[in-house]
Amino acid sequence: MITLSAQSSTPMYEQLYTQLAAEIRSGARAPGSPLPGRRTMANQLGVSVNTVDAAYQMLAAEGLAESRPRSGFYVQDTGGMLCPAPTAPLPETVPDGPAVREPAPRYDLSTGSIDTALFPARSWGRIQKELLYQAPELLQRGPMQGDEDLRREIARYLASYRGVVCTPEQVVVGAGIEYLLGCVAHLFAGSCAAVENPGYTRSRTILENNGISCRLVDIDRHGLPAEGLEACGANLCYVTPSHHFPTGVTMPAWRRAQLLAWAAARPGRYILEDDYDSEFRFSTRPLPSLQGMAGADGPVVYLTTFSKSLAPGIRIACMVLPPHLLKRYRQDFAVYSNTVSRFEQETLCRFMAQGHFTRHIARMRLAYKRRMETFADALRARLGPQLTLDGTRSGLHFLLTLPGAGGERAMVQSARAQGVQLRGLSEYYMARPEACRPDTVVAGYAALRSEDIPAVADALGRAWRPQTHSTCVPPASMV
Incomplete structure (x- = not known):
């Protein structure tokens, strides 16, 4: 039995269409049988003729019913080609990536960002x-x-x-x-x-x-x-x-x-x-x-x-x-x-x-040059004379090499633990990574705010400084 609810957020013509379609798909309404006349159906349900007509037109558009001139709507003979309508709700969309995400780094030294304030x-x-x-x-x-x-x-x-x-x-x-x-x-x-x-x-x-x-x-x-x-x-x-x-x-x-x-x-x-x-x-x-x-x-x-x-x-x-x-x-x-x-x-x-x-390029060039110089000075002051910076004459990143800091992978991981995101140089080698310079990371500074530079240098100092001053005792595997 068809029932419609005026309280539902679904329009009544759509409610009627959904219930009739389910009856047709299940075989409750035999192929070739007539659907009730639009006025008859409207009177039975207490709705307007237009509501019934909209539902019938949707059935016809989907091939579940056909309109015959001066006769009305009839259940379409589909030859058994129709699949039953799904009765279970669709599964929820599964988000991409792991269910548990690491917190975003506080400071991003990646090379793909810019300073949007400029x-x-x-x-x-x-x-x-x-x-x-x-x-x-x-x-x-x-x-x-x-x-x-x-x-x-x-x-x-x-x-x-x-x-x-x-x-x-x-x-x-x-x-x-x-x-x-x-x-x-x-x-x-x-x-x-x-x-x-x-x-x-x-x-x-x-x-x-x-x-x-x-x-x-x-x-x-x-x-x-x-x-x-x-x-x-x-x-x-x-x-x-x-x-x-x-x-x-x-x-x-x-x-x-x-x-x-x-x-x-x-x-x-x-x-x-x-x-x-x-x-x-x-x-x-x-x-x-x-x-x-x-x-x-x-x-x-x-x-x-x-x-x-x-x-x-x-x-x-x-x-x-x-x-x-x-x-x-x-x-x-x-x-x-x-x-x-x-x-x-x-x-x-x-x-x-x-x-x-x-003019914009000239302002950006000056701003980035000052930022690079300030960042480089802060890193040298915090990390000591062993630090080497290459690529400071151009671009928006440089290579940072620090022997004794545990190696590239450890440098990246310990920096991440201090809230700083950067990448190791070997990540850009598509072959022969053994040719990569050791103890080297890629540090982009375009998106680094000037007021954050001391904090970033301190964070990298906490991440890498302890290793740079450790005594040179060979690992057990080499003794």
């Missing part, structure tokens, strides 16, 4: 507000490569500050380096790429996920060696010459020339230049890009992102394609829409055109 919220927000009222055309779909005005500003900026030689037509805007690197990988599907070791594990994964096999090449103190490229047999080279991650090595001009000579020696060889952290060089102006050395039609695909200079959440990056690859890109991606909001694109365009971006 974001130019006032000028960025003012531009966005103006666009919402003044540029309704941005609600329409834009060009596949990104809006032309933004590409023109990016080309102008890259030419001035990175020595990139390109036209706005060669610039492609996309939602992050990962997306753009996947697009590039598509253009070289089936190729083999040399990847820096240590380096970005994420970049290797993206390349392999898009059909590129990877060969790991150990870097030296000048970056990726050309002889390693030749030996591995790759036709692509993924490299971070301006600021290698995570070591911070800057590739000198002569080594860059060797890489370009390798690419030019055989048709089909290309360099994928990720210009990581190039804006944050504290002592000298960065060397020109590999793309600029090779020229507009050279064998270099240039990639960079605004995630560190603005914010990771804005998701704006760009790449510069040589003309012969650009033609292929336009053919293969012609039906794709651009992945960056046009309001974000135009905001960045005006932010750059009005001079805000260069």
Whole structure:
């Protein structure tokens, strides 16, 4: 018997539909039998005809009933293809990860964060507000490569500050380096790429996920060696010459020339230049890009992102394609829409055109330099002369080496116990971890508040200082 409740939060037409559907699925209403007329059913239940009609229409839409002109609704003959409606409630969603989570660290020295307090919220927000009222055309779909005005500003900026030689037509805007690197990988599907070791594990994964096999090449103190490229047999080279991650090595001009000579020696060889952290060089102006050395039609695909200079959440990056690859890109991606909001694109365009971006970079560079120097001084004062810091001239992290602190793994764990999160250098080795420098961790300071620096240095001192002053007694296994 069908009963409806006016007190239920479920609409009555849905209650009626649910009960009729259950009767049909269970066989209580035989195939071909008529359903009560809408007025009859409405009178029986004390509801409106529209309520009954809505329930019947839902049954018809699901194939449980059919409407016959001038006759009414009949139970549909489904040929036994209907499954009984589930009678038990669905299980609750199980959250990802372990049931018991460790508390979040008090201080995060990871390399993927920035200081959000440095974001130019006032000028960025003012531009966005103006666009919402003044540029309704941005609600329409834009060009596949990104809006032309933004590409023109990016080309102008890259030419001035990175020595990139390109036209706005060669610039492609996309939602992050990962997306753009996947697009590039598509253009070289089936190729083999040399990847820096240590380096970005994420970049290797993206390349392999898009059909590129990877060969790991150990870097030296000048970056990726050309002889390693030749030996591995790759036709692509993924490299971070301006600021290698995570070591911070800057590739000198002569080594860059060797890489370009390798690419030019055989048709089909290309360099994928990720210009990581190039804006944050504290002592000298960065060397020109590999793309600029090779020229507009050279064998270099240039990639960079605004995630560190603005914010990771804005998701704006760009790449510069040589003309012969650009033609292929336009053919293969012609039906794709651009992945960056046009309001974000135009905001960045005006932010750059009005001079805000260069001033913002200058302020950030000064702020991060002061923070790095303060942090480095605090660590040296707390951890003593055995401490070595490398990579302090550029980027937003440095390598911290402390012999006698128990080794990398113990350093990471004891720091975590003191509320400080950081990673060991060996975590970035994708092969041959035995080549990793011992007793070394990677410390990012971009998201570290200046007022927290003394507390972080004290916490690391408590974590590592006891081991540095212990007497040199060999372990029992070595006696």
